[in-house]
Amino acid sequence: MLQAGGSLLVLALMLPVIGILLIMSLDARHTGKIALALMPAGLAVALAIAARVWTTQAGLEYFIGGWAPPLGVALRADGISAVMLVTTSVVIGAAGLFARAEFRQPDNQPEARAPLMFWLLLLGIWAGLNAVFLGGDLFNLYVALEMLTFAAVPLVCLSGKAETLAAALRYLLFALLGSALYLLGAVLLFGAYGTLDIALLAARIAAQANMASPVWPLALWVALALMTVGLLAKTALFPLHLWLPPAHSGAPAAASAVLSALVVKASFFLIVRLWFGMLPGLTPWLGAQLLAALGAAAILFGSVLALRQARLKLLVAYSTVAQIGYLFFVFPLAANPAASTASAALAWTGGWMQLVSHALAKAAMFMAAGLIAETLGHDRIAGLGGVARVVPITVIAFALAGASLMGLPPSGGFVAKLLLLSAAVSQGLWFWAVVMLLGGLLAGGYLFRVLSPALGPLPAGWTPAARIPRDRQAVALVLALGAVLLGFAPLKSYDLLQFGRPAIAGAVTR
Amino acid sequence: MSLLRDLFTVLMVSAGGFCFLAGTAGLLRFPDALTRLHALTKADNLGLGLIVLGLIAQAPGPLGALKLVAVWLLAQLAGATATQVLARAVRAEGRDSP
Amino acid sequence: MSAALILDACLVLLVLAVAVWTIAARETFPAIAGFVSYGLLLAIVWVRLSSVDVALTEAAIGGGATGVLLLGAAARLTDRAGRRPAGIGLRIMAGALCLAITAALAFVILTLPDPAPTLAPQAVAGLPATGVGNPITAVLVAYRGIDTLLEKIVLLLAVIGVWCLTPDDSWGALPAPWGTARQDDAIVLLARLLAPVGVVVGVYIVWVGADDPGGAFQGGTILAAMWLLVMMAGLIAPLPATSRRLRRVLVAGPALFLAVAFAGFAMSGDFLSYPPAYAKWLIKLIEAALTLSIAAMVGVLVIGPAVRKR
Amino acid sequence: MTAEQLYGLCGAGLVGLGLFGLITAELPLRRIVAFNLLGGGAFVVFGVIARRGAAAGLGGDPVPQALIITGVVVGFAATALAVTLVRRLHEETGTTKFDQDELPPETVKLSDATLSGGNP
């Protein structure tokens, strides 16, 4: 137990909460300043946690109040938590910088609604994300998931337009169904094993599996199925993706960036925690293949629908539906009983690389799409002609982010897909490799649909609907560059993802 | 003494139960909303009162008994108000029950 | 068969019947009237399951807040019934799925390990360190205080979300959840008589919560109900979302809880730990502040945002 | 059959009913009610598990009982947010149906105010 690092974990969890409480009790003029001041602090804490995990090469653990599980609640940070915490603070910080001018309280006027709400909800999302990445207790994670839902849904309909209200309502109903199923599963696990702590559950489940006369743990599989389906609804994996495109395309650009880059990943993160963390070596092989099949369907279906969209933000949203699919190849590839440890580790790293590079690229892309729409006054793809001449930096950001999504070298997306691809090929699961290649081609197709007119000539007599300041474009560009430069990260740094990871390959129940 | 107390409780609770029976019979038989409302609140509140009376005999102390009375009084108040406002609402709805 | 088991069977059947009604009723309003009854029945279920704390919560929420919320919405919305019910194919598929899930759940519940794993002895063993006598309060404020703290943030985010649904031109306007109907004498009388009693009961339930069933949430919800009642009677006006006073009451509880939690680092070495000498009083202080905040949060959630100006 | 098993079956039935309503109901308000039934069922199952854990002189395991209270609170907050959303949608459109293809086509068009986050 490393109680020493505990204050860092608590701080990561509580910084955004402090921000919410401060904003609620102080004058609205300070709203943006408070939120923006917390963001570098949050990044510093996340980096400190990552550094600690890196130097100790193990996970951090903190028992809140000194009460050890099963009675108390543990916070835990392993390699993937650290990576997610850092990614989260980067993307949230970028979204804050991007939205700074847009959501500024008007001077010498009564408080305005949208600016106040935006910052509160952004901090709420941040708090929820950190709670998900650090949570070691299934019920605590349920509360964290609800925090995320309650902050994300109002962001979707921040503008108050009827279509965004409808999208938010649909999102809320999906999310609530997801939480209810998750909670039900957690309840059954408590009934069967007497704890909600993931590490203790893993130990008790493993002990049960090792008994001479193994009991058929029906409770475990029913609970796992319920929780997984619930979390899939929140992750928007095909065919539970229906809520995502209207919700993500209707939100303000900064919010869409956060929702698409991070919020859907939080529930994916929890599925991984359950399947790999709670069931080390027991991952059900058939279920893993099923998840990958749904992922493959998501890639094909999402990409084809993205190709057919008439509006830029919807295209980007459907691209999220497709890119989420890649993440689910981690399940069969990293838990393949026939795979070598090296190959499984390759798939594991590839999956997380895909997650991080997609987070950066998609945040950049939503910001760029938002800026393009602001310049043009609309976001119809048919009317994108010549937009590169007006906002070149934005279009470059969009193109770079697109390169990472397609998997063009040397981007982070390329490395991610290469790792997954080589794992699939080396394990003889070539059909998943085919889908990945096909997905790359389709992504190229839908991005070409945007970039080709954007780089063309401007229509005669065109005037911009709004002037876009350089610094907002720069934020999108930096994120897109980040997604590309991830491909240059030294191989050694990938080890971070492996720290604190339970052994997963080689012992899978069939 | 204890036997007498128990007998009192049994009598009162039974009487209260009978009132609930009467109230339900009224609900089932009466033709329109206003009369059903009448059956519901009058009979059930009386029933509750009798049950409370019967249980006071079993109460652990004067404070417990006081709490029981308080519950009954609050239920009375709620019943009276609800009946009043609902009856008006029924009238406003135009006596649409035959 | 004992009387208790017959009672349990009756109760279960009634709950299930009301639930079926709630799902199957064609129109919305009867379904919601059924649902409010379901909430009240659940309070009895909790008593039968020896969870008086939960029963108090259910009574306050199901009988008060949720009912007001849903009935208010159902009475206003103009689309009362679906135009076209879901297709028969969908219904059959959904029915089969739900039946399968129910069957699986039932099987799991019937085959849960015996003796059941329990944390009750550990929870009781930890009580002296917290200074409270009600183990549920100890779980909520000490052992798993982080859940309670984050749950308050969830409530706060829900308040923010509800406020976020104010139309821009009405930001700062007074919410008018019950329209501008003239005062009703009966409701005014009820408010005048009931509100003082209710406040006493609410405070009582928080006070006994340290050692007996009760606590901040149950008491806070009752206080919220009394606040709502005097607003319903038109005796006081709702507060606007821009009210600084209201916002400070909303954050007071969570902020104090958080402050004490951080102070735990200094006082007894851990976040959210209490020095044993002061534990009982710190917990009572937190509960008192939380009660106020919860009352405000529940009240605001039921009142809802200001509506569009016309 | 013991009382715990009886209530356990009740919880399982409530979960199934709630889920059915959540999938098949057309009006969002009905789905919200169905979600509450589903949540109530999950809590009853949890309550049964708590009751089974009666020990140390307590009528039930206090940990799940406390968690149910937290869950009920969160469920209430969810209901409040959802109901408010439905009412606002009704106020804006005169209906609470939220299928995109049922909205009149002009409302689907993204307007400028949406793009700038409703900050006129």
Added chain:
Amino acid sequence: MGEFLTGSACFVLAMVALGLVRILRGPADADRIMAPQLLGTGGIAVLLLLAAATGAPAVVDVALSLALLAAFASVAFVLAKGSPAPGKADEP
């Protein structure tokens, strides 16, 4: 004594159930809103009987809460009915 009180609780519950069937069938909304009212009074009776039967005084507090909130549903209903929401009616 406990058996008798539990049995009485069961009887009251059955009466409430019968009444509930009648009330929920309507036909007017004002009929249906009597359901929480009925369950309020009946539920309080059941809880008080159970409190006495099992010797759990805290259960009386639950009944107390129910009694406090018993009129809420009716009042909320009447107030909401009194001010129909703006917004055009749904097409038939």
